[in-house]
Each structure stands twice: as structure tokens, then as C-alpha cells.
Amino acid sequence: MTRAAAEPWATREFGIDLRHDDSATGHLVPELVVPGLRRNPRRAHLLVSTVLGKHLPTEPRVVLDAGDRLGERVLRALGIDPAAPGPEVDAVVLGFAETATGLGHCVAARIGARCYLHSTRRDVPGADTLAGFEEGHSHATSHLLQPTSASLFTGTAPLVLVDDEISTGATAVDAIRALHAHHPRARYVVASLVDMRTDEHRADCDLAAAELGVEIDYVSLATGTTVLPDGLLDRVVGLEDPALNPVADARGSVDRVEVAWPATVPDGGRHGFLHTDTPAFERAVADAADALAPRLDPSRPVIVVGHEELMYLPLRLAAALGARGIASRFQTTTRSPAYVRDEPGYPLRRGFTFPAPEPDDSAARYLYNAQWPSDEPQHAQWPSDEPQQTQWASPEPTDVPRAQILLVVDGPADTPLLHVDGGLLDVLAAAGSDVLLAVVPSTDPETLRESRGTTYP
Known part of the structure; x- marks a missing residue:
């Protein structure tokens, strides 16, 4: 190894x-x-x-x-x-x-x-x-x-x-x-x-x-x-304040798409995901990937960014896009204020801070790296003993097309705070990223409860 x-x-x-x-x-x-x-x-x-796949864009x-x-x-x-x-x-x-x-x-x-x-x-x-x-x-x-x-x-x-x-x-x-x-x-x-x-x-x-x-x-x-x-x-x-929210010479674009998602299929495990939900979830992921793939540039890699706890669905979308021929990585935003420093051998090379999109939460949110990995070797060789192409995020190599970002959020996070100046979409675009916002309807616990009736495990 x-x-x-x-x-x-x-x-x-x-x-x-x-x-x-x-x-x-x-x-x-x-x-x-x-x-x-x-x-x-x-x-x-x-x-x-x-x-x-939290702080580092990961295959x-x-x-x-x-x-x-x-x-x-x-x-x-x-x-x-x-x-x-x-x-x-x-x-x-x-x-x-x-x-x-x-x-x-x-x-x-x-x-x-x-x-x-x-x-x-x-x-x-x-x-x-x-x-x-x-x-x-x-x-x-x-x-x-x-x-x-x-x-x-x-x-x-x-x-x-x-x-x-x-x-x-x-x-x-x-x-x-x-x-x-x-x-x-x-x-x-x-x-x-x-x-x-x-x-x-x-x-x-x-x-x-x-x-x-x-x-x-x-x-x-x-x-x-x-x-x-x-x-x-x-x-x-005692460290000096990190430099966050980098600004590029040219601003990136922002587009939006609503993802169809069945109301009776949980988008994750927040309200419980039954083993019997799996077939419908798999079909919904495939349908969502089919709808999203034409909205992306197939010649450019994509970093699929999930919203905090919404991790599994964006991960599966990233895998599905990869299976459709679009090079993909996956990571999510976070509540954790980590220290950012652009140093070789340090995993948090670039960082963004922005307001929480949910209106009832005033705490800041964060996203780290959000760049296509360079040739700096990462520690994990997975899943075989052969070297993998999964690296720490650092400045994008010149021989790889500039990555696009697919930001996946659920309905409660698609608020004016997500779109305002200084919001997540704004700071990503200011850094030069082209962003496609994909909004998935959040699971309504009452609807899910009614659809399940009394057939609990």
C-alpha cells in the first residue's frame, strides 16, 4: 500500500x-x-x-x-x-x-x-x-x-x-x-x-x-x-484572522433548478428512512440525476455541495453524475468555524463564511476548499492498494477545466438569505465559480407519517 x-x-x-x-x-x-x-x-x-466529504471535495x-x-x-x-x-x-x-x-x-x-x-x-x-x-x-x-x-x-x-x-x-x-x-x-x-x-x-x-x-x-x-x-x-x-471569501478577477454565474422529488420518499434520515424506502429513493435519485446532467457542462468537472445535514442525497447525486460521465467530487457546508490557511500540507486551504439561510438561525455557516483537487497527494488510498486520484483541495491545476458547483439544498434553505449579497450563492460567484442551485423539496414529516400509516417496522 x-x-x-x-x-x-x-x-x-x-x-x-x-x-x-x-x-x-x-x-x-x-x-x-x-x-x-x-x-x-x-x-x-x-x-x-x-x-x-465534509471539508474536502472527495470522490x-x-x-x-x-x-x-x-x-x-x-x-x-x-x-x-x-x-x-x-x-x-x-x-x-x-x-x-x-x-x-x-x-x-x-x-x-x-x-x-x-x-x-x-x-x-x-x-x-x-x-x-x-x-x-x-x-x-x-x-x-x-x-x-x-x-x-x-x-x-x-x-x-x-x-x-x-x-x-x-x-x-x-x-x-x-x-x-x-x-x-x-x-x-x-x-x-x-x-x-x-x-x-x-x-x-x-x-x-x-x-x-x-x-x-x-x-x-x-x-x-x-x-x-x-x-x-x-x-x-x-x-x-492568537493566530491572525484567516482570509475568507476570496474574490476572483471574473465573477461566476448563478442558475437555479427545482428538482422533482416524491413527497412520500424521504430525502434522507431526518424523519426516519425505512429499508422499504430504498427502491423509491433509488428511482428518485436516478430521475434527479437525469434532470440535472443536461444543466451541467459535461466537459467540466463538478463539485456537488450539500447543505449541512443534507449529505446523503447530494452524495448519491454526485455518484450518479459521475456514472453519467461528468467527473464529480462531493462535500457539504458546515456550522463549524475551522481555521483556514493556504499552506501546503494543510487541508483547509480556502474558506467561505455566509449567513445561515434558515431565517430562524442567526449563526454563521462555512464552506471549505470548494475547488477541484490538485496533484498534492492525499493520505487515503481507497478502496484498493493502488494510488487513487482523491487529493486535498488546493489551487486548481491549469490542465483541468475550471470546476462548476452544483449546490444542493432543500426547500427550507432556499430563502432570501441564500441569495442576498454575502450569502452562499454570492460568495461562491464572487470567487469565480459557476453555480447551479438545485432545490429539493424537503420531507414533510406529516405527509411522510400519513403515507406510512401504521406500517412501521
């Missing part, structure tokens, strides 16, 4: 070290995550995934394969042969907002889980909140669970919780406590791309499981340790 030799900039300059301990998949922690910085009083470092197949491999680890934990799972696995999968909403859906799809749900920070009108929990180190801490019915969680089937990384295990344990109070069960599995818990953290997690009287298994693609130098927070806070 080809290994990257370059030392990340945050390691070289700040001493942040991501050490590899073990792996059941043959991949190293420094291949799967790269150290970044963020100005957060709770935590000054950020683990930037090379296979998630869709890489993201999907990462979810598949993590799903195989979950199947083994459940005692199921990954080579021969049944048509549907009696398990419920929960993905954590915002970063793991797409990853959780990938895992649920791979194992054939009967139900997938992701937590949300959007309090949707007409949706009932089943439970909530807090995430201590996150920039946006509150998680809500809003399935169409609490009966999605009834029964004794194992609950699989999916996050992009496990730092301490506290978020997963808090979620388990909240859900266990509503619907107790004996078995939980916590799945993550990387598990960076210390021995003390692992002991705390084991103690929590014993207190609850449950079994909690932890699976990941790789385990390791995050080494942070003393005084890191003060050093990061």
Missing part, C-alpha cells in the same frame, strides 16, 4: 500528532484524518476526514466505500457475515448531525438496516421530538431526534450509532442514555471512521455500559491517539 510521507502542516507547526494504534481494515489513522485547527474554546483542533466512490467498510465492521459486530447478509437486518441505525448524517446512511444501506435516522439541529414544524442530547466539544451542541413515529425505535433490535470520529465516547454515551430512557434495549454498537479514545475514555465508556446494564460494542476503520501540545488553545486563539 502506498503511504503518504509528507508531514501535515498542523503537525509540523503546532505539534498536533495523530498516532495510529490498530486497524482491522489495513488503513492508518493519518490516512483517514488530517489535523486541522479551529477557534473553539472547547477544542482547538479538528480532525479533517479524507473519506467523509463519491471513496465516501461510499468508507461507509461500506464501516458497515461491514458493524455486521461482524452483530454476528452477521458481511458476504451474506439477509435482505434486511433487524437493526436501527442513528447518524450524528451534522457530520455523520451521510456516513450513517451509508452504513445503514450497507447492512440493510430496517430503519435509519439521523439527529438534527433543525426543529422542523410538525415533527415530534422523541429525545435530545448534547455534544460537549461541538460548535453546535444540541441534537434532536424527530422520527415520524416513536414506534420506529420500539422493539429489542440493536441500535447502531454512527459518527465520523470518536474522541472520548461521551456523545455516544449521552445519546444512548437518552434513547435508553425511552426504549431500553440490551445491545448498542458505536461505529466511527476513527476511534481516538484514550484508555481512560474507554474505561469511562465501559463504566457507563455497566451502569445502564447494556452491551456497547465499538467498531471503527482504525484506532489511534490524538497528541496535543500544551498551550495549543492559546496559540490557535
